[in-house]
Amino acid sequence: MNTPVSLEELGPRICIMGPSNSGKSTLADAISRKTALPVVHLDLLHHLPDTNWVPRGHAEFLRLHADAVSQERWVMEGNYTKCATERLARATGLILLDVPVTxxxxxxxxxCYSSTPRIGGLRTGRENVTWEMIKYITLVAPENRLHHKRVYDQVRLPKLLLKSPHDVEACFQRWGLRT
Incomplete structure (x- = not known):
C-alpha cells in the first residue's frame, strides 16, 4: 500500500475503480455507512433493473451518470471508462483497487455460489458462473488494469492504491470501516 491517505482527505466525492470482483462495491458501501456519503454503483446505472445484465441505452446511461456525478456528495464505484473523464473531473478523491486477476x-x-446477495448487484438472484465472465476477468481485465493504473498515475487528486486484499483490510482497519 502506498502512503496512507485519510478518508477525510478524499473529500465528499470519492471515485473507486478497479477490476471486476476486486471489492469496489463492498468498499463503497462501507465508506457510505461510515461517512453518510450516498453510494452510487455504476453497474446499477448501466444495466436495466431486474434483468440479467441487460444494458440500458447508451444515452440513458450517460444521462444517469451525469446526474449522479453532478451531485455534491457521493462515493461512486465502477469503471465505465467511456465516462470516467467526467467522473474524475468532479471527484475529490480516488481509490484504485489493483488486486491480482486470481x-x-x-x-x-x-x-456465484453464495446465497448472500451481492452488494451493488442487480438483485436478480444468484448469479451463475459464465465462460463470458471468466474470459473477461482473465483476458480483458488485465489490460484494463494497466489502463486504470495509467489513469491513477495521471490524476492529481488525493488518492490511494490498494494492491492486495491485505491492503484493503488494512485500509478498513485504519478508517474504522465495517463490511
Missing part, C-alpha cells in the same frame, strides 16, 4: 476470479466463483 483474486478477482476466485471472488467471482465464490460470489
Amino acid at each position: 483474486v478477482g476470479l476466485l471472488r467471482y466463483i465464490r460470489r
Whole structure:
C-alpha cells in the first residue's frame, strides 16, 4: 500500500475503480455507512433493473451518470471508462483497487455460489458462473488494469492504491470501516 491517505482527505466525492470482483462495491458501501456519503454503483446505472445484465441505452446511461456525478456528495464505484473523464473531473478523491486477476476470479466463483446477495448487484438472484465472465476477468481485465493504473498515475487528486486484499483490510482497519 502506498502512503496512507485519510478518508477525510478524499473529500465528499470519492471515485473507486478497479477490476471486476476486486471489492469496489463492498468498499463503497462501507465508506457510505461510515461517512453518510450516498453510494452510487455504476453497474446499477448501466444495466436495466431486474434483468440479467441487460444494458440500458447508451444515452440513458450517460444521462444517469451525469446526474449522479453532478451531485455534491457521493462515493461512486465502477469503471465505465467511456465516462470516467467526467467522473474524475468532479471527484475529490480516488481509490484504485489493483488486486491480482486470481483474486478477482476466485471472488467471482465464490460470489456465484453464495446465497448472500451481492452488494451493488442487480438483485436478480444468484448469479451463475459464465465462460463470458471468466474470459473477461482473465483476458480483458488485465489490460484494463494497466489502463486504470495509467489513469491513477495521471490524476492529481488525493488518492490511494490498494494492491492486495491485505491492503484493503488494512485500509478498513485504519478508517474504522465495517463490511
